[in-house]
Amino acid sequence: MTVGTALLRARLDEAMVARGAWPERSPWLREAVAALPREEFAPDRLWRWDGRAYVPVDRRADPDGWARELYGEQDAAAVTQVTGGLPSSSLSAQGVVVDMLDSLLLEPGHRVWDIGTGQGWNAALAAWRAGPGRVVSTEVDAGLAAFARGRLAAAGLRVAVVVADATATVPDVPVDRLIATYAVERVPWSWVAAVRPGGRLVVPWGRLGHVALDVGDDHRQASGWVQGLAQFMADRTAGPVPAGGHAGYAAVRGTGAPETKRVVERDLAPLADDWDLRFALRVAVPEAAVVTGTDEDGVSAWVHDADRSWAALSAVGDGTVTMYQAGPRRIGDELMAAWAQWEGLGRPGPYDYGMTVRPDGQFVWLHDPVDGPRWPAAGAEAAGGPAR
Structure with a gap:
């Protein structure tokens, strides 16, 4: 018996309702996910971990298995590319995508820089909200970029997909919002500089969770709280993991x-x-x-x-x-x-932490960015001094 993507998609939607995972402050997200279903941006071959290695799951040969890779769990990513035996690209878990876009506080008319196009689904959802021609997406893998362009065009969305290293190339004009879909150990200051004063960045940090950083009116720093926990693909440009x-x-x-x-x-x-x-x-x-x-x-x-x-x-x-x-x-x-x-310190949880990024360094803080304990980000001294 064929289960079908429509039924599994509906079950995943219901599971997110039951868990309260559709954010109240961003009702547009549920509408966007329904209008731009995940399978429209998935390749015909996905990859499943069988306990020893990643094995292919092809849509034509195993349609049910393929659909379950996409819609099995709200917290599970669908692996779309394997390089050297390890995942190198994925469709992020639906629950994580929704959580991060909610954290972005995206409004119609915002200019958005989406970093790490992948298959294009995240850029598509952002474009559904921001509007035609308001999203530029950067992807270092030319093959993935071409795939995403095709899927975005098929969905009738006007998104510019640029093949480039986002750590070295930034949009020509300042953006209101920046969202990255892969993890960095340090947030590049060039990303903060690309966002207008008062704008916001949502970035996976350390492959453990994501932070939302608000850019100061003086454009001298960006600071904000940890927003969610998840594991992310690493930055390909940072060298081998x-x-x-x-x-x-x-x-x-x-x-x-x-x-x-x-x-x-x-x-x-x-x-x-x-x-x-x-x-x-x-x-x-x-x-x-x-x-x-x-x-x-x-x-x-x-x-x-x-x-x-x-x-x-x-x-x-x-x-x-x-x-x-x-x-x-x-x-x-x-x-x-x-x-x-x-x-x-009282066994604080992840949501008690935040991050501040400045041109000369960045640090993670607990409870308060000024008076709370702080630790330097990986590979750098903290701006304002060492851990205290």
């Missing part, structure tokens, strides 16, 4: 022996499932990649900085762990100190 999981840890550790060993009196279970903690650690020690595993002794963790420093925290079975470390920095000690700091 270090291997994840145990492979990434093994590549950094190599065959070297530990340089230090000590007992840590802490149960590591929250590292596996407490996303408030994981987000806080990502803020405080942005270079730390953390992998966890569980056996009869409890949760163990393996940490590295994608360079030369690593730590192995091995559960003993009595609520403590033995930590082994090596490398130029003690990445495990840094992680434990950040964990203790988070507890001392």
Whole structure:
């Protein structure tokens, strides 16, 4: 029996209603998604993880499977391109797309810069709201750009799709709104400069969530709060992404022996499932990649900085762990100190954090951009001083 995209699309709509995921302040989004259904921007081949590798799901050979990849869950992206065995482009999860466009506070007539065209669906939804000729979209992959142009034209939308690196090329005129669909470790100041004073940017940061930044009237900074949590594709122009999981840890550790060993009196279970903690650690020690595993002794963790420093925290079975470390920095000690700091700050959640971007640096802050604790963004000193 063929399920069909229409039924699955209706079920996804109902699931979003049940969860309250259609934002009240942006009722236009539900209308736009209905008018521009996701399948109109999906290629005929999608990719599914089978537990070992990404395998193709073709629309003609497996129409039901293809439809389920698109509409199975509101929080699941549909992988549209695989390069070197890893996803390199996707149709972002419908719930995430809606959440980010809601955060953009988009109004008719706004001029919009959409960064990372992909298949063109995000640009299409923005154009539905902003109006004809009000959206310019940048895509570094010429093949994806051509695909998106075709789908946008078929939908009757006038969107300019430009093949370019968005970190080096900006629109000719200032925009009112900027939205990126891939994650950056640092928000380029050129993006802020491209947005008029009083405008807004919505940008995925650190592959964990997205922030909404309001550009100051003096155009000297952009600042705002974390808006949502999700994992995003990485910036292709930033170079290859270090291997994840145990492979990434093994590549950094190599065959070297530990340089230090000590007992840590802490149960590591929250590292596996407490996303408030994981987000806080990502803020405080942005270079730390953390992998966890569980056996009869409890949760163990393996940490590295994608360079030369690593730590192995091995559960003993009595609520403590033995930590082994090596490398130029003690990445495990840094992680434990950040964990203790988070507890001392009252265990804040992701929505208690925000970000400020200035020409000379950027930082993440807690509760208040002026008086709250702050941490420098990855790879840069914070404007206004180090973490405090």
